[in-house]
Amino acid sequence: MNAAASAHWLPGDRLPDVCLRADDGTSRTLHAEFAGRPLWIATPVDAASAARLPRPPDGVIALCVGPAVPEGAASGWQSAAADPRWCAGLGIGLFWQADANLRLQTSQPLPINEAPKVAADVDALRGEQTFAIAPVLQIPDVFEPDLCAALIRHLEVDCAGGDVSAVLVMQDGEQRLQVDPDIKQRREVIPRDAQLEARMHERLMRRALPEIVRVFNFEVRRRDPFKLLAYPENAGYFRAHRDNETPDVAHRRFALSVNLNQGDYAGGEFRYPEFGPHLFSPPTGAALVFSCSMLHEVRPVERGTRYAMTTFLA
Numbered sequence: 183m184n185a186a187a188s189a190h191w192l193p194g195d196r197l198p199d200v201c202l203r204a205d206d207g208t209s210r211t212l213h214a215e216f217a218g219r220p221l222w223i224a225t226p227v228d229a230a231s232a233a234r235l236p237r238p239p240d241g242v243i244a245l246c247v248g249p250a251v252p253e254g255a256a257s258g259w260q261s262a263a264a265d266p267r268w269c270a271g272l273g274i275g276l277f278w279q280a281d282a283n284l285r286l287q288t289s290q291p292l293p294i295n296e297a298p299k300v301a302a303d304v305d306a307l308r309g310e311q312t313f314a315i316a317p318v319l320q321i322p323d324v325f326e327p328d329l330c331a332a333l334i335r336h337l338e339v340d341c342a343g344g345d346v347s348a349v350l351v352m353q354d355g356e357q358r359l360q361v362d363p364d365i366k367q368r369r370e371v372i373p374r375d376a377q378l379e380a381r382m383h384e385r386l387m388r389r390a391l392p393e394i395v396r397v398f399n400f401e402v403r404r405r406d407p408f409k410l411l412a413y414p415e416n417a418g419y420f421r422a423h424r425d426n427e428t429p430d431v432a433h434r435r436f437a438l439s440v441n442l443n444q445g446d447y448a449g450g451e452f453r454y455p456e457f458g459p460h461l462f463s464p465p466t467g468a469a470l471v472f473s474c475s476m477l478h479e480v481r482p483v484e485r486g487t488r489y490a491m492t493t494f495l496a
């Protein structure tokens with residue numbers, strides 16, 4: 183499975199590693215030189231527009247790229263030329279904010295009158311807290327909010343809420359499917375809408391697979407069917423388990439789960455009991471990716487219904 187190349191960049195996409203040429207003729211690559219701090223990128227149509235760019239706050243790298251020469255631009259901006267196709271992919275006459283992982287967050291047309299807000303820094307955990315922390319990857323904005331809402335609707339309306347989830351057990355050397363409230367309780371369905379499935383697939387290819395290559399050094403070649411999940415209030419949980427323990431699922435390498443409505447329910451967090459007490463509850467649209475060999479559980483949902491989409495990668 184090869185990651186899709188983007189002709190147009192969207193919020194949620196991680197910028198590719200392009201070469202930028204500075205005014206003094208030196209070349210720098212985006213990932214090597216600019217990752218690790220929030221980034222502003224502007225693609226003004228001309229020098230006059232470049233000169234009206236707002237001053238970036240401390241700690242933000244600001245790059246003015248494209249055909250325009252940013253004469254008189256507010257100080258704090260570095261001007262650079264880049265491959266015109268890359269600039270076209272960003273869109274000309276735009277102002278982008280990207281996070282420290284070079285993931286695009288918001289875009290707005292130039293000119294902008296007020297300097298946009300930069301997300302507040304998250305407090306660092308203490309050293310002893312980070313010692314017992316599960317090796318999971320969280321990728322924000324893999325699915326857009328409207329896709330998350332459409333998936334919930336598909337499960338509840340088109341698929342009539344889905345079916346009670348069963349588990350595979352080995353009995354006398356044979357695999358059997360059975361409902362077992364000692365292990366899990368939830369509803370689930372394999373989506374039946376080809377368009378929704380195609381959109382999920384495209385987003386995984388574009389946003390999750392490149393991160394899995396980068397972070398885990400793992401090239402995904404196949405994927406199990408997508409599954410939509412509902413964990414109802416006081417009746418939804420999945421007790422501690424591993425995802426690759428029966429012969430038919432032994433091929434699975436990574437689990438990928440996307441929360442579809444975080445904030446609308448309480449409880450329902452992931453926990454990895456072998457790796458400490460921390461609870462994981464990624465924001466709506468974010469993917470959580472972890473090794474299928476790791477013990478994990480979904481804590482009981484205490485209020486509302488937790489919706490999620492899950493699949494397994496190999």
Ligand SMILES: O=C(O)CCC(=O)C(=O)O
Nearest residue numbers: 411420425439480490492
């Ligand atoms: O609820 C989820 O997001 C995934 C739960 C899980 O661990 C599984 O389906 O194997």
Ligand SMILES: [Fe+2]
Nearest residue numbers: 424425437478
């Ligand atoms: Fe699991």
